[in-house]
Amino acid sequence: MPEKTNNTKYNYGEKIRTIREKKQMTLKEVALKAEVSESLVSQIERNKVSPAIDTLLRLADVLEIDLEYLFQDYKKKKKINLVKAGERNKIINQGILYEQLSKTIDDDKEHAIEAYYLEIAPDMEKGSKEYGHRGRELGIIIEGKGEFIIGGEKFDLEKGDSISFESDVPHILRNKGQKTLKAYWMVTPPKKAFGN
Amino acid sequence: MPEKTNNTKYNYGEKIRTIREKKQMTLKEVALKAEVSESLVSQIERNKVSPAIDTLLRLADVLEIDLEYLFQDYKKKKKINLVKAGERNKIINQGILYEQLSKTIDDDKEHAIEAYYLEIAPDMEKGSKEYGHRGRELGIIIEGKGEFIIGGEKFDLEKGDSISFESDVPHILRNKGQKTLKAYWMVTPPKKAFGN
DNA sequence: ATATATATTAAAGTAACTTAAGTATTACTA
DNA sequence: TAGTAATACTTAAGTTACTTTAATATATAT
Numbered sequence: 001m002p003e004k005t006n007n008t009k010y011n012y013g014e015k016i017r018t019i020r021e022k023k024q025m026t027l028k029e030v031a032l033k034a035e036v037s038e039s040l041v042s043q044i045e046r047n048k049v050s051p052a053i054d055t056l057l058r059l060a061d062v063l064e065i066d067l068e069y070l071f072q073d074y075k076k077k078k079k080i081n082l083v084k085a086g087e088r089n090k091i092i093n094q095g096i097l098y099e100q101l102s103k104t105i106d107d108d109k110e111h112a113i114e115a116y117y118l119e120i121a122p123d124m125e126k127g128s129k130e131y132g133h134r135g136r137e138l139g140i141i142i143e144g145k146g147e148f149i150i151g152g153e154k155f156d157l158e159k160g161d162s163i164s165f166e167s168d169v170p171h172i173l174r175n176k177g178q179k180t181l182k183a184y185w186m187v188t189p190p191k192k193a194f195g196n
Numbered sequence: 197m198p199e200k201t202n203n204t205k206y207n208y209g210e211k212i213r214t215i216r217e218k219k220q221m222t223l224k225e226v227a228l229k230a231e232v233s234e235s236l237v238s239q240i241e242r243n244k245v246s247p248a249i250d251t252l253l254r255l256a257d258v259l260e261i262d263l264e265y266l267f268q269d270y271k272k273k274k275k276i277n278l279v280k281a282g283e284r285n286k287i288i289n290q291g292i293l294y295e296q297l298s299k300t301i302d303d304d305k306e307h308a309i310e311a312y313y314l315e316i317a318p319d320m321e322k323g324s325k326e327y328g329h330r331g332r333e334l335g336i337i338i339e340g341k342g343e344f345i346i347g348g349e350k351f352d353l354e355k356g357d358s359i360s361f362e363s364d365v366p367h368i369l370r371n372k373g374q375k376t377l378k379a380y381w382m383v384t385p386p387k388k389a390f391g392n
Numbered sequence: 393a394t395a396t397a398t399a400t401t402a403a404a405g406t407a408a409c410t411t412a413a414g415t416a417t418t419a420c421t422a
Numbered sequence: 423t424a425g426t427a428a429t430a431c432t433t434a435a436g437t438t439a440c441t442t443t444a445a446t447a448t449a450t451a452t
Contacts, residue, residue: 101334113382160280184380
C-alpha cells in the first residue's frame with residue numbers, strides 16, 4: 001500500500017527541508033521560531049500534510065524565503081531566445097498589431113520578460129483588464145502621438161517617451177495622432193507565473 | 197464578543213472576493229471548478245478560516261491569479277514613471293552611452309524593469325560584470341550590426357532582432373559594424389534570494 | 393405568492409496540528 | 423568496547439480546526 005503524499009507537483013516539502021538544512025537549522029529550532037510543533041514541520045517536509053496557509057507563511061518567514069519560490073516550476077531552462085527581425089510572430093487583435101519579441105514556448109510562458117512591438121492605428125486603443133496580476137509594464141514610444149490613461153491620470157506620449165507602471169492598475173494607450181502609433185511594450189513577470 | 201477573523205495582515209479573503217465579483221462568478225461556480233464546497237469558499241472570503249495551501253492553490257488557479265498577489269503588501273506605491281524623450285538620464289561608461297528609460301527612485305528597488313537605450317561605438321563592447329545577478333535580460337537592436345556571445349554560443353544581431361537570456365550567464369555584446377550600434381536593453385532585478 | 397438563485401450558518405466529517413513517546417544517530421566517559 | 427546521555431528526527435494517539443453536507447436566510451424574478 002503506497003504511502004500518502006501531497007503535492008508531487010511542487011514538492012515544496014523537500015524544498016523546505018533543503019533550505020532548512022542549508023541554513024543548518026534543526027526541526028526544533030524552526031518549529032520554535034515559527035511557533036508550531038516540531039512534529040508538524042517534519043510532516044510538512046515529508047509531504048505528509050497540506051499545511052494551512054498561515055503555517056506555511058510562518059515557515060517561509062522563519063526560513064527567509066518567498067512563497068513564490070516554493071511554487072515555482074523548476075523545469076525552467078535557461079534558454080537563450082533569439083527572434084530575428086523578419087521572423088516575429090505577429091498577432092492582430094482589435095485593430096492592434098502585436099509582434100512578439102520573445103518566442104512563446106508551447107506549454108509555458110516562462111519568460112521573465114514578455115515583449116512586443118506594437119502598432120496602433122489612429123483613434124484605436126489598447127486597454128487592460130487584468131486583476132491580481134502582480135508585475136510591471138514598460139512602454140517605449142517609437143513613433144506617433146499617444147495618450148496614456150492610468151489610475152485617473154492622463155499622460156501625453158511622444159516619440160522616445162517611456163513609461164512604466166504596475167500591471168494591475170487599469171490603463172489605456174490610445175493613438176491621438178494622424179499616423180500609426182508604434183511602440184515597444186514589455187511585461188514582467190509574465191502572467192500566470194505560478195499556481196496552476 | 198468580536199468575531200474571529202484571520203490574517204488581518206494580508207486580508208486575502210477580501211481580495212479573493214473582490215476578484216471573484218469582478219469576474220462575475222458565483223460562489224457555486226468557483227467552488228465547482230476548484231472542487232471544494234461553496235461553503236468553504238464563503239468562509240475563506242470572509243476570513244473565517246486559514247485554508248490549506250492546496251485549497252488556496254486551487255482557488256488561485258480558478259480565479260487566474262498569482263498566489264503572490266494575495267500576500268503582497270499594499271503599502272507599496274504604484275508609481276507611474278514617465279521619462280520624456282529629451283529628459284533621459286545619460287551615462288557614458290567605457291565608450292558606451294546609456295540612456296535610462298525609467299527613473300531610479302532612491303529608496304525604491306521595486307522596479308521590476310530596468311530599461312536603457314544603448315549606443316555602442318564601432319568595435320566597442322558591453323560585457324556583464326555582475327556575477328550572481330539573477331533575473332533575465334532582453335535586448336532589441338535598433339540600428340547597426342552586433343555580435344552577441346553567451347555561454348559558448350555566438351549570435352549575429354541586426355536591426356529588429358531581439359534576444360533574451362538569463363542574466364547570470366556571462367555575455368558580451370560587441371559592435372561589429374561601421375556605424376554606431378543602437379539598442380534597447382532591459383533587465384529584471386533579482387528576486388529575494390534564499391540561503392545565501 | 394412560488395420558485396429560483398446566491399450567500400450564510402449549523403452540524404457532522406475529516407484532516408491538520410499537538411503532545412508525548414519512540415527510534416536512530418552521535419558524542420562523551422569510563 | 424561498551425554504556426550513558428544528548429541531539430535530531432519520526433511515529434502514534436488525542437485535540438483542534440478545516441471542510442463538507444444540509445439547512446436557513448435573502449434577494450430577484452416569474
